[in-house]
Amino acid sequence: MANKPRVRYRRLIQLVAAAAGNSYLTGFATGKLYQGDLKMLCTPGLNCYSCPGAVLSCPIGSLQAVIGSRAFSFSMYVFGLIVMFGALMGRAVCGFLCPFGLIQELLHKIPFPFKRNRFRGDKPLRRLKYLILVVFVFLMPMFLNNVAGNASPAFCKYVCPAGTLEAGVPLVYLTPAAPETPAGTPSSGLIVSALAPDLLSRPDTGALFAWKMGLMVAILLLSVINYRPFCKYVCPLGALYAMANPWSLYRLRFDPGKCIACGACARVCGMCVDPTQTANHAECVRCGDCVNICPTAALSLGVGDLKTEGAATGAVTRKEENA
Amino acid sequence: MRRFRKHTWVWLLALGAVLTALGVARGEVMVVLTKAIRICWECVGIG
Numbered sequence: 001m002a003n004k005p006r007v008r009y010r011r012l013i014q015l016v017a018a019a020a021g022n023s024y025l026t027g028f029a030t031g032k033l034y035q036g037d038l039k040m041l042c043t044p045g046l047n048c049y050s051c052p053g054a055v056l057s058c059p060i061g062s063l064q065a066v067i068g069s070r071a072f073s074f075s076m077y078v079f080g081l082i083v084m085f086g087a088l089m090g091r092a093v094c095g096f097l098c099p100f101g102l103i104q105e106l107l108h109k110i111p112f113p114f115k116r117n118r119f120r121g122d123k124p125l126r127r128l129k130y131l132i133l134v135v136f137v138f139l140m141p142m143f144l145n146n147v148a149g150n151a152s153p154a155f156c157k158y159v160c161p162a163g164t165l166e167a168g169v170p171l172v173y174l175t176p177a178a179p180e181t182p183a184g185t186p187s188s189g190l191i192v193s194a195l196a197p198d199l200l201s202r203p204d205t206g207a208l209f210a211w212k213m214g215l216m217v218a219i220l221l222l223s224v225i226n227y228r229p230f231c232k233y234v235c236p237l238g239a240l241y242a243m244a245n246p247w248s249l250y251r252l253r254f255d256p257g258k259c260i261a262c263g264a265c266a267r268v269c270g271m272c273v274d275p276t277q278t279a280n281h282a283e284c285v286r287c288g289d290c291v292n293i294c295p296t297a298a299l300s301l302g303v304g305d306l307k308t309e310g311a312a313t314g315a316v317t318r319k320e321e322n323a
Numbered sequence: 324m325r326r327f328r329k330h331t332w333v334w335l336l337a338l339g340a341v342l343t344a345l346g347v348a349r350g351e352v353m354v355v356l357t358k359a360i361r362i363c364w365e366c367v368g369i370g
Contacts, residue, residue, distance in 0.1 A: 039359040040352045049359040050366045057359040061366060065358035066351050077346020078355065083339030087332045156366035163366040171367050212368035247331035305329065 005300035007288025010096060017045065018099035020055075022166070027052030031174030042078055044085040045098030046237050048160070050167035052174065059085075060137060060237050061156050061163070068141035068151030082237070086244025090251065092301075094231055094238050095285035100162040101231055107223040108270070117227050117272055125233050126283065132159065133236035155236060157208070161216035162230075168212060227270030231285065242282035249303055252286060254279040258298035265290035265299060275299055 021043050024034035034055050043056040059082050066075030085093055094101050108115075132155065140154035156163050222229045231238045252275055259276055266274035268289045273281040275290050276298075291299045346352070 033360060033362060035360040037356070040356045042355070048363075048366055050363045054359075057355055061363065062355045062358065066346075066354050069354050071354065072349075072351060075346060075351055075355075076342040076349070077351040080339045080342025080344070080346055083342060084336055085339075087335035087339055152365050153363065156363060157368075160366065163363075164368055167363070168367040168369075171362060172369070206369075209368035244335060247335060249332040249336075 004294075004297045005291055005302075007291050007301055010288060013096050014099075014102040014105075017097045018047075018102055021045070021047045021099060022051055022053030022055070024053045024055050027054075028170065028174075031171055042081050043097075044089070044093045046100050046160075046162050046235060047098075048156075048163040048167040050163065050171065052167070052170050054166070058156075058163075060160070061153055064137055064141045064151075064153035064155060067138065068145070068153060070145075070149035073142060082240050083244070086241045086248060088249050089241075090245035090248030090280070090286070091238065091241045091282075091284060092248070092250050092286040093241055094228075094235075095287045098231075098237075099166070100235075101228060101285070103165070103220075104223040104228045104230060107220060108227050110224045112224050115225055117270060122232075122272065128233050129235055129239040129242075132234060133239045137236045158211075159215065159234065161212070161219045164212040164216040165220075168209065168216075172209075228285070232271065232283070238285075245282050245284060246280045248280075250286070250301070251303075251305070252279045252284060252291070253300045253302055253305060255298045255300075258296045260296055260298075262295065264293045264295065268293045 027033055031052055033050065033052060036055070038055050039049065039057050041056050042059040042062050043054075044059070046060060047054060047056065047058055049057045049061055059078055063075050063078040063082075066072050066078060089096075136155035136159060141151045143151075144154070145151045219230050219234070226232075254275055256276070261276070265276060269275070269284075270287070270289065271281075271283045271285055273284045275281070275284065279299075286301055288301050291301055
């Protein structure tokens with residue numbers, strides 16, 4: 001078909017976005033962070049601001065930093081930025097601009113005989129990310145204050161594998177150990193100890209670092225088996241964009257008149273979405289695999305709704321149209 | 324109502340812009356900058 005819509009250059013856009021967001025190369029050599037004014041701005045995707053190469057701030061880290069500060073109890077600035085990114089792109093941010101999403105996708109390309117995207121419990125497990133958003137990003141930084149009135153960024157501290165991978169590992173290698181920190185190699189980090197003995201033998205890497213390394217390794221290994229497990233089940237930023245996904249400007253368009261109900265789109269979807277049922281499902285990261293595989297060009301990615309589609313706003317499903 | 328739903332992204336964008344502007348006005352940007360330019364040891368897993 002001559003005019004069949006295709007999603008091209010997504011991988012290139014992902015690579016450019018990851019490289020641009022981490023383009024402070026001096027940081028990788030010295031272990032010192034970029035300290036320019038660009039860090040006032042947040043990147044759309046999940047990218048730790050303590051990564052030595054980061055030139056922008058992580059929106060989830062920044063949200064917790066402001067909520068956990070003594071001066072503020074909520075961040076209108078960071079939340080407003082996230083709402084704007086969501087209004088324009090929805091979860092296309094996850095599919096095109098998130099460096100940690102890219103890492104998971106590349107890992108999923110590793111051949112493995114037991115790849116599994118659909119399993120019992122997958123659907124309820126997807127709600128976990130909303131719980132993590134509420135508890136770790138909003139409630140814990142809001143209420144677990146120290147005597148000075150500040151709170152730790154709970155999601156970054158206890159969960160975020162992107163922070164461990166992008167900041168924890170390089171910084172532990174690049175910065176000298178703090179000699180006054182009393183800690184030893186924890187017994188809980190056996191797998192990590194085997195994989196990266198240098199990291200856990202430092203005097204200042206304790207149980208928390210071992211927990212975070214274990215979680216990171218688990219998620220990276222799981223990414224080989226399951227497509228984007230962190231995005232599906234854990235990511236609070238993905239949860240925020242998921243809420244904006246049905247309404248965003250950049251969206252998946254479905255033309256029911258062209259659909260031959262072959263089911264190829266639903267089968268190819270790594271996020272296990274059927275775009276013919278809900279074109280702009282909260283879980284769709286707009287990777288465009290369904291667009292590329294559709295034999296009749298019934299699906300396309302673009303700005304706004306199809307004019308021929310009638311009532312195909314994101315919240316209106318084909319089921320509802322038929323009802 | 325359908326027109327409203329079709330252009331929800333515009334309302335979301337406007338809401339986001341207003342929130343961002345209010346956040347800038349009350350000085351949240353400096354909190355973000357101050358946090359982002361120093362190594363966050365909690366994020367790293369050491370703090």
